[in-house]
Amino acid sequence: MSRKHDEQAIALAGLFQAAALVEQIATRGMVPQNSLETSLYSTFVTNPSSTEEIYGGAQELPFNLQLGLRNLQDLVEKKRSEHNKDIVRYALSMMHLERKLCSDKEMMQSVGSRLDQIREQARYFSPENEDPMLTPSTFCHPSVIANLASLYQETISTFSFRIQVGGDPRHLQNAENAAKIRGLLLAGIRSAMLWRQVGGKRWHLFFFKSRMRPSLKKIQPHP
Numbered sequence: 052m053s054r055k056h057d058e059q060a061i062a063l064a065g066l067f068q069a070a071a072l073v074e075q076i077a078t079r080g081m082v083p084q085n086s087l088e089t090s091l092y093s094t095f096v097t098n099p100s101s102t103e104e105i106y107g108g109a110q111e112l113p114f115n116l117q118l119g120l121r122n123l124q125d126l127v128e129k130k131r132s133e134h135n136k137d138i139v140r141y142a143l144s145m146m147h148l149e150r151k152l153c154s155d156k157e158m159m160q161s162v163g164s165r166l167d168q169i170r171e172q173a174r175y176f177s178p179e180n181e182d183p184m185l186t187p188s189t190f191c192h193p194s195v196i197a198n199l200a201s202l203y204q205e206t207i208s209t210f211s212f213r214i215q216v217g218g219d220p221r222h223l224q225n226a227e228n229a230a231k232i233r234g235l236l237l238a239g240i241r242s243a244m245l246w247r248q249v250g251g252k253r254w255h256l257f258f259f260k261s262r263m264r265p266s267l268k269k270i271q272p273h274p
């Protein structure tokens with residue numbers, strides 16, 4: 052069972068990283084570039100050989116998912132702050148939207164085909180003759196993020212339930228920030244889907260936090 056717990060912890064870290072990045076953009080207008088690259092990149096890894104591959108591979112997890120792992124650790128250790136409340140709210144909201152998406156087969160197919168199109172378009176922003184799947188920074192190109200944002204608006208945003216993102220209006224009204232937030236919400240929904248696929252359930256967050264501690268200790272580097 053420990054392997055399943057490890058996979059669940061990785062998927063949750065991906066979800067909480069997307070949620071934390073949304074919170075940072077909304078309140079500060081800026082985020083760590085590597086964390087942003089990792090989250091957006093994960094949206095396009097649809098046929099991985101392992102859960103770790105979705106976030107850049109096992110060796111890179113402590114770095115690539117540093118923000119998500121830290122926020123997940125805070126949740127497990129029951130550390131509370133105002134921004135953590137928003138991050139948890141965003142994460143739970145993305146879980147809810149993932150369930151709505153998975154119950155709409157037509158929309159699921161539409162999202163999948165659109166992601167394939169965006170992946171192909173991303174090749175134009177990748178170094179010549181290089182597969183963009185090998186360059187996560189490619190998926191942070193403004194045109195790619197804009198395409199992800201449009202995909203989110205035309206699919207997920209049509210549900211009656213919507214995530215209300217709060218923050219500084221100066222940052223939220225910036226078009227590039229708004230596009231990043233929508234792209235990250237899509238990435239978070241992808242991680243929520245992964246979490247469910249590896250056996251995660253919403254109530255695990257509240258009643259089986261202790262199960263995550265060994266996995267988090269294993270994934271994060273020792274001090």
